Amino acid sequence: MLARMHSRKIVACTVIVAAFAVFAAAQNKPAAPSSVRLYILDCGTIGSMNPASYDLKAEEIKGSLDFITPCYLIVHPKGTLMWDVGQIPDASFPPGGGKATQGVFTSTKPLLPQLAALGYKPSDITFLAMSHYHGDHTANANEFAGSTWIVQEVERNAMFAEAAPKLAQTTNFSKLKGAKTIILHQEDRDVFGDGTVVIKYAPGHTPGHQALFLKFAKKGPVVLSGDLYHYPEERTLNRVPTFEADREQTRKSRTAIEAFLKQTGAQLWIQHDSAVQGTLPKAPQYIE
Ligand SMILES: [Zn+2]
Secondary structure: OHHHHHHHHHHHHHHHHHHHHHHHHHOOOOOOOOOOEEEEEEEEEEOOOOHHHHOOOHHHOOOOOOEEEEEEEEEEOOEEEEEOOOOOOHHHOOOOOOOEEEOOEEEOOOHHHHHHHHOOOHHHOOEEEOOOOOOOOOOOHHHHOOOEEEEEHHHHHHHOOOOOOOOOOHHHOHHHHHOOEEEEOOOOEEOOOOOOEEEEEOOOOOOOOEEEEEEEOOOEEEEEOOOOOOOHHHHHOOOOOOOOOOHHHHHHHHHHHHHHHHHHOOEEEOOOOHHHHOOOOOOOOOEO
């Protein structure tokens, strides 16, 4: 009888543990926040930069010549948005762990485990949008082919043209061809319909390049630059990279975004600028 009671207790205990595990898994995805949150994820660094490609001399650049490559998770009360998805696909990391390198790219952390640490899987991501198709912004795009992709028509056309566009790794975003897609016609897009997360059409770097406006309850308004600028000196010295799809269009987009910054009072955060990013909290901390 004692033995039976003991085994019953063990069974009961196991059931409780199993039930808790199921509950924990169901609770894994965090509850929706009451206002927009931004998580900045580490998708690596880019070295061996040539300032001349940005129409700058090395001595004109005050900060680091190297770029950082953040990825961003935006969590809105009504859903989630991934903005830029890295430079080295998770599948290209060494199987035993450790950093990955591809040419001038170095990344120490794959993207999906960083999302998982926050409680999110790719299937929890409502929308995918990328500033543009270059390889340092699109590495893990295929992982989000189950999300709704928001893209400018001109950008999408270039991505799937017979001749691959410059600086793109087309195999890394090939699955987006069949994804549910919101196609934009050279226009902005209010992602969740309340003006707090707005994709800004800012072409030139690529035909359908975009920036991202975020309106935080505490931090206030911010624009993530995409690659409208890379070095802050492009902005202060008025220099345009030599490898733009259309340099004149970049100048026009910069004028429009600068006017938008004035009008909204938004800060501009240059994505590749290590000086800006060095001042911002990294995931699991967030900006709100
Ligand atoms: Zn870039």
